[in-house]
Amino acid sequence: xxxxxxxxxxxxxxxxxxxxxxxxxxxxxxxxxxxxxxxxxxxxxxxxxxxxxxxxxxxxxxxxxxxxxxxxxxxxxxxxxxxxxxxxxxxxxxxxxxxxxxxxxxxxxxxxxxxxxxxxxxxxxxxxxxxxxxxxxxxxxxxxxxxxxxxxxxxxxxxxxxxxxxxxxxxxxxxxxxxxxxxxxxxxxxxxxxxxxxxxxxxxxxxxxxxxxxxxxxxxxxxxxxxxxxxxxxxxxxxxxxxxxxxxxxxxxxxxxxxxxxxxxxxxxxxxxxxxxxxxxxxxxxxxxxxxxxxxxxxxxxxxxxxxxxxxxxxxxxxxxxxxxxxxxxxxxxxxxxxxxxxxxxxxxxxxxxxxxxxxxxxxxxxxxxxxxxxxxxxxxxxxxxxxxxxxxxxxxxxxxxxxxxxxxxxxxxxxxxxxxxxxxxxxxxxxxxxxxxxxxxxxxxxxxxxxxxxxxxxx
Amino acid sequence: xxxxxxxxxxxxxxxxxxxxxxxxxxxxxxxxxxxxxxxxxxxxxxxxxxxxxxxxxxxxxxxxxxxxxxxxxxxxxxxxxxxxxxxxxxxxxxxxxxxxxxxxxxxxxxxxxxxxxxxxxxxxxxxxxxxxxxxxxxxxxxxxxxxxxxxxxxxxxxxxxxxxxxxxxxxxxxxxxxxxxxxxxxxxxxxxxxxxxxxxxxxxxxxxxxxxxxxxxxxxxxxxxxxxxxxxxxxxxxxxxxxxxxxxxxxxxxxxxxxxxxxxxxxxxxxxxxxxxxxxxxxxxxxxxxxxxxxxxxxxxxxxxxxxxxxxxxxxxxxxxxxxxxxxxxxxxxxxxxxxxxxxxxxxxxxxxxxxxxxxxxxxxxxxxxxxxxxxxxxxxxxxxxxxxxxxxxxxxxxxxxxxxxxxxxxxxxxxxxxxxxxxxxxxxxxxxxxxxxxxxxxxxxxxxxxxxxxxxxxx
Numbered sequence: 001x002x003x004x005x006x007x008x009x010x011x012x013x014x015x016x017x018x019x020x021x022x023x024x025x026x027x028x029x030x031x032x033x034x035x036x037x038x039x040x041x042x043x044x045x046x047x048x049x050x051x052x053x054x055x056x057x058x059x060x061x062x063x064x065x066x067x068x069x070x071x072x073x074x075x076x077x078x079x080x081x082x083x084x085x086x087x088x089x090x091x092x093x094x095x096x097x098x099x100x101x102x103x104x105x106x107x108x109x110x111x112x113x114x115x116x117x118x119x120x121x122x123x124x125x126x127x128x129x130x131x132x133x134x135x136x137x138x139x140x141x142x143x144x145x146x147x148x149x150x151x152x153x154x155x156x157x158x159x160x161x162x163x164x165x166x167x168x169x170x171x172x173x174x175x176x177x178x179x180x181x182x183x184x185x186x187x188x189x190x191x192x193x194x195x196x197x198x199x200x201x202x203x204x205x206x207x208x209x210x211x212x213x214x215x216x217x218x219x220x221x222x223x224x225x226x227x228x229x230x231x232x233x234x235x236x237x238x239x240x241x242x243x244x245x246x247x248x249x250x251x252x253x254x255x256x257x258x259x260x261x262x263x264x265x266x267x268x269x270x271x272x273x274x275x276x277x278x279x280x281x282x283x284x285x286x287x288x289x290x291x292x293x294x295x296x297x298x299x300x301x302x303x304x305x306x307x308x309x310x311x312x313x314x315x316x317x318x319x320x321x322x323x324x325x326x327x328x329x330x331x332x333x334x335x336x337x338x339x340x341x342x343x344x345x346x347x348x349x350x351x352x353x354x355x356x357x358x359x360x361x362x363x364x365x366x367x368x369x370x371x372x373x374x375x376x377x378x379x380x381x382x383x384x385x386x387x388x389x390x391x392x393x394x395x396x397x398x399x400x401x402x403x404x405x406x407x408x409x410x411x412x413x414x415x416x417x418x419x420x421x422x423x424x425x426x427x428x429x430x431x432x433x434x435x436x437x438x439x440x441x442x443x444x445x446x447x448x449x450x451x452x453x454x455x456x457x458x459x460x
Numbered sequence: 461x462x463x464x465x466x467x468x469x470x471x472x473x474x475x476x477x478x479x480x481x482x483x484x485x486x487x488x489x490x491x492x493x494x495x496x497x498x499x500x501x502x503x504x505x506x507x508x509x510x511x512x513x514x515x516x517x518x519x520x521x522x523x524x525x526x527x528x529x530x531x532x533x534x535x536x537x538x539x540x541x542x543x544x545x546x547x548x549x550x551x552x553x554x555x556x557x558x559x560x561x562x563x564x565x566x567x568x569x570x571x572x573x574x575x576x577x578x579x580x581x582x583x584x585x586x587x588x589x590x591x592x593x594x595x596x597x598x599x600x601x602x603x604x605x606x607x608x609x610x611x612x613x614x615x616x617x618x619x620x621x622x623x624x625x626x627x628x629x630x631x632x633x634x635x636x637x638x639x640x641x642x643x644x645x646x647x648x649x650x651x652x653x654x655x656x657x658x659x660x661x662x663x664x665x666x667x668x669x670x671x672x673x674x675x676x677x678x679x680x681x682x683x684x685x686x687x688x689x690x691x692x693x694x695x696x697x698x699x700x701x702x703x704x705x706x707x708x709x710x711x712x713x714x715x716x717x718x719x720x721x722x723x724x725x726x727x728x729x730x731x732x733x734x735x736x737x738x739x740x741x742x743x744x745x746x747x748x749x750x751x752x753x754x755x756x757x758x759x760x761x762x763x764x765x766x767x768x769x770x771x772x773x774x775x776x777x778x779x780x781x782x783x784x785x786x787x788x789x790x791x792x793x794x795x796x797x798x799x800x801x802x803x804x805x806x807x808x809x810x811x812x813x814x815x816x817x818x819x820x821x822x823x824x825x826x827x828x829x830x831x832x833x834x835x836x837x838x839x840x841x842x843x844x845x846x847x848x849x850x851x852x853x854x855x856x857x858x859x860x861x862x863x864x865x866x867x868x869x870x871x872x873x874x875x876x877x878x879x880x881x882x883x884x885x886x887x888x889x890x891x892x893x894x895x896x897x898x899x900x901x902x903x904x905x906x907x908x909x910x911x912x913x914x915x916x917x918x919x920x
Contacts, residue, residue, distance in 0.1 A: 018480035018553060021600055023578070023920035025477065026484060026550075055513040055533055066612055068599075073515055073533065090486075093478060093920075094600045096608050118483065139528075140481060140554045148556055152526055460483035460553075 008084065008121055011037055012113035013105045014459040015098055022093035027101055028459060029089070029110060030082045030118055035074060037108045038087040041101075042072050047087065052076035060089070062104050068097050082118055083125035116456025120449065123441060130441025130452070131160045134395055137456050138221070145270030146220045150394050159398075160440050162210070162391045166203055167436045170429060173199065177426045193416055196425075200412050207409070210393050211402050217394035219304065223265055223274030224381055227300050229327070230309035235339040239309060239364040240275065243268065243374075269378045276303060305381060306334035312344035312361075317351065324356065333380050335360060337373060342366050397452070401438045408432035468544065468581055471497055472573035473565045474919040475558055482553035487561055488919060489549070489570060490542045490578055495534060497568045498547040501561075502532050507547065512536035520549070522564050528557050542578055543585035576916025580909065583901060590901025590912070591620045594855055597916050598681070605730030606680045610854050619858075620900050622670070622851045626663055627896045630889060633659065637886045653876055656885075660872050667869070670853050671862050677854035679764065683725055683734030684841055687760050689787070690769035695799040699769060699824040700735065703728065703834075729838045736763060765841060766794035772804030772821075777811065784816065793840050795820060797833060802826050857912070861898045868892035 011031030017024070029038055039047040044058020054074055060067040071090040080086035091097050106112065116137070123133040135155035142148035153159065176191040219225075228236045243266050264275040276299060300306060308327055310320060320336075327334045338344075338352060341361040352359055360376055362369040393399050408431040415425045437443035471491025477484070489498055499507040504518020514534055520527040531550040540546035551557050566572065574580075576597070583593040595614035602608040613619065636651040679685075688696045703726050724735040736759060760766060768787055770780060780796075787794045798804075798812060801821040812819055820836055822829040853859055868891040875885045897903035 016483040016553075017477040017485065018482035020478035020480060021917065022478035023476040023488070023600070023917060024486060026486060028483070053515040055515060055535070065609075066616070067608075068612070069615070075515070092596070092599045093476075094602050094608070096603050096605075097599070100608075136552070139552045139557070140483070142554050143556050148527075148554070148560075149525075152528070155529070156526070457481065457483060 008032075008124070011110045012117055012121075013102055013110040014113035014118070015102065016088070016118075016459040017093075019095065020093075021095075024090050025093045025095075025098050027089045027091065027098060027105070028113075028118065029087045029105060030080070030084045030113075030121060031110070032077075032085060033109060034085040034087045035076070037105060037110050038072060038089065040108045041067075041104050042070070042089075044072070047072060047074055050074045052079055060091070060101055060104070062100065067100050067104065068092055070101075078125070081127065082121040083127050084121060113458060114453075115458050116453030116460055117458075119456060119460050120453045128155075128157070129160050130444065131163070131395070131398065131439055132157055133441075134397070134452060135159075136460065138394065140457070140460065143265075144223075144267050144272040147272065147394075150217065150220045150392050153391070154394070159391050159393075162206075163436055163439050166206060167433060167440075167442075169199065169203060170433050170436065174426065174429045174433060177422055177429060180422050181426060197413065197416050200409050200416075204406065204409050204413075207402055207406050210391065211399065211406065213391070214393040214396075214399045214402075217392040217399075220392060221394045223272035224305055225276050225303045226273045226305045226307065227276050227303040228307045228309050229300065229323075229334075230307075230339075231311070231314070233314060234309045234311045235364045236309060239307075239337075239339070239362075240264070240266070242364045242367050242370055268374050271378070271381065273305075273377070300330060301332060303332050305377065306330075306332050307337050307377075308334050309337045309339055312338050312340050312348065312352075317348075317355070320352070320356070335373070335376055335380065337362060339364055341368060398439050401435045404435040405432050408435060468492075468584070471570045472577055472581075473562055473570040474573035474578070475562065476548070476578075476919040477553075479555065480553075481555075484550050485553045485555075485558050487549045487551065487558060487565070488573075488578065489547045489565060490540070490544045490573075490581060491570070492537075492545060493569060494545040494547045495536070497565060497570050498532060498549065500568045501527075501564050502530070502549075504532070507532060507534055510534045512539050520551070520561055520564070522560065527560050527564065528552055530561075538585070541587065542581040543587050544581060573918060574913070575918050576913030576920055577918075579916060579920050580913045588615075588617070589620050590904065591623070591855075591858065591899055592617055593901070594857070594912060595619075596920065598854065600917070600920065603725075604683075604727050604732040607732065607854075610677065610680050610852050613851070614854070619851050619853070622666075623896060623899050626666060627893060627900075627902070629659065629663065630893050630896065634886065634889045634893060637882055637889060640882050641886060657873065657876050660869055660876075664866065664869050664873075667862055667866050670851065671859065671866065673851070674853040674856075674859045674862075677852040677859075680852060681854045683732035684765055685736050685763045686733045686765045686767065687736050687763040688767045688769050689760065689783075689794075690767075690799075691771070691774070693774060694769045694771045695824045696769060699767075699797075699799070699822075700724075700726070702824045702827050702830055728834050731838070731841065733765075733837075760790060761792060763792050765837065766790075766792050767797050767837075768794050769797045769799055772798050772800050772808065772812075777808075777815070780812070780816070795833070795836055795840060797822060799824055801828060858899050861895045864895040865892050868895060 008031060011029060011033040013027065013029045016026045016028040035047050041060050041062070042056075042058050043061050045056045047056065050056060052075055056072045056074070058070065058072060060070050068091045070092075073088040073090070075081075075086040075088075077083055077085045089101060091101055102112070119133050119136050122128065123130060132155050135151050138151035139148070139155055142151045173191065173196060177196075180190050228239065230236050266273050266275065306327060308323060310323070324336065336356055336359045338349075338359050338361045340363060341349070342363045342365075349361065360369065360373050362373055364370075393402065408428050411428040412425060412432070415428055434443050438448065468491060471489060471493040473487065473489045476486045476488040495507050501520050501522070502516075502518050503521050505516040507516065510516060512535055516532045516534070518530065518532060520530050528551045533548040533550070535541075535546040535548075537543055537545050549561060551561055562572070579593050579596050582588060583590060592615050595611050598611035599608070599615055602611050633651065633656060637656075640649060640651075688699065690696055726733050726735065766787060768783060770783070784796065796816055796819045798809075798819050798821045800823060801809070802823045802825075809821065820829065820833050822833055824830075853862065868888050871888040872885060872892070875888055894903050898908065
């Protein structure tokens, strides 16, 4: 429960905003000397004499030379992100200037920050627990409403509260049992074994629930795995582009905030859908036939959703029925999507509607009925379950710790079944406590911290 | 002299930091309602009641939903960059969050900012003149010490002062001449024609100097055009990479601030060198022979510097002498660079040093003597002239306006020679004033402003 990371005596510096050309860039300094070091190169107000949370206009100078006109924001310990003294220098957004200013501050005594070091310090100084610190990284990488909400909930401590409450109940047991150990000669019992069993079982139910939420959490974080099954000419890429472009259009309304999209990830109604590359499927003329090929079948089985896309002008009822039959056997939720409705004959549409009334008729090229398709997609994945206020495990490290906690608690139950002595029961409870504590950081090791924070970007 | 851009009643919003993932992103709001609009979505302190230049922690909410935990910086008119009310919201650096917050502010009544609109408003509100506003864009794109210094000098008003002083002298003449027009019947003379000629000639000398500084300014802004001439196996790309990597190494010392380099631009001693692609040269085995080919010769003539690179183990004295002779005839400064010194025979090196004592012996592969090469390059381009405090014209728009001013002043002289009447002289002086005024923005048109600011990035 000790952090050998120790007291932070060094002042660290890094660019906090993304690389690249922009109007401004923000350089962040944190540590006991942050204000003093910034003041050495900042000309304007004396930063050491300013109140916390104030902004000052001035110049950064390298000797006689003016490097930039900047704004310096002063935050005094402990009322900053890291709980240390912090100065944020807002420069013109040139990488040349950013480099000059950072080099200058290093010459004055600052040290380049390691990845995640600002957040690490915030954690070490008690700004938040480990699960919350991890949520900061998730928040930065969130790209949909659901992943954003899960990260925000975790950052604000929702998940931590749940873990903390579980842990407190366990600590209560542990202390009772360990107290009994002290009186072992006297054969007293502070908690009944039956009572202990009931409570461990209750804890196990909560932990099982958290563990099983990880599937959901994984989908929230990485997107709903989706496959478009269809012959090459069915219009797969036209459909993908139509869904993608609509999203792009919404985003680019806000000029300058357009972001680069990974072509195969599409945000539909606040949920990210990750389109699985079924490249193998493209090589055969009859796509659904290819389901027979085991590799392809495996890929399709990992999907949470299949869009069965067919060209109305190029598919007969026999083929459609056969494909749908195969998909039903696969056991993955799927939608029947009839494309090129603008070019189809009315008779065939009528026939299809009768046999498969749940068919969605679209034109990917003409962007017809795409909203209907999206509505159906959202119904099928039941977006509501992603919007629940329930705690969802999104982090594989937390999932691992929960799984180990579960194993230790099962050991407690086995011990009770076999009427083992108190010291064995106490040991298993302590092990459970250890694993739960790893999640929020009550229990840490340097390796664990290094592993978590090295995945952060620099400047965070 | 009026700006039909009019009073800014709208509040504009944009991302001020670069696109991409980073620890933080800064969203900037400017306009009369900036603080009121931000306060509608910010929960924490009441921003409308806060002092200027203060920072406040809180949450951005969309209805009940928390979008992010942020810092809001409040700047009250006229003590902000735009001289309007400004709020800068520092969010977690996720493009999802940035989009949500900007959309939210637009829903509250803000408008997406056009490119350069923040700087345009700063100009319209008298924060600085047009030449200074343009320097802001140059500053953001500066990538070497010299281009940075030229932009910084211009942003801080050095160039504007020079133009302003020229203009004031001209205004003095104009008012004298125009006064004479009022008394034209009485045949008075407020300024002697001889005196006027002397002063116009003096002005012309200053303007000529500024115009001729544009060549220098162009080099500062776009880099010294440089050619490495040499046979394909001479080690051209090894040399380029060696020079480039050394720079990269310096930059990447500051982890996280590494920037992407355009392979053919290399910063040497604070000056950018732009390596001209002489692809054609690569196709012949005897490179310097190819100088005879007029297209290649033309390219080499546009260079400010040629590095004549040859492989010591693969070039004889006859070839070297012939190449050097051709380069001397070309009239472009060049350096004799003997590569692969580690593999050469001592006798040949001795012989070469005697005949061409100014040869620089390097090993691009072993990174030997690169510092010496750089020193020689810097001597040759005479870096000092780039470091002069003299005003340098770097902007083609200013160059155009100066050229037109010059033409108008020459017309004044011609008028004086031909003893034209005062009204013609006055007209030519007024034309000169007009063109000079365009530089600093005393004279503007909407087209001119639109043209200048549309080249800015959004958020600036």
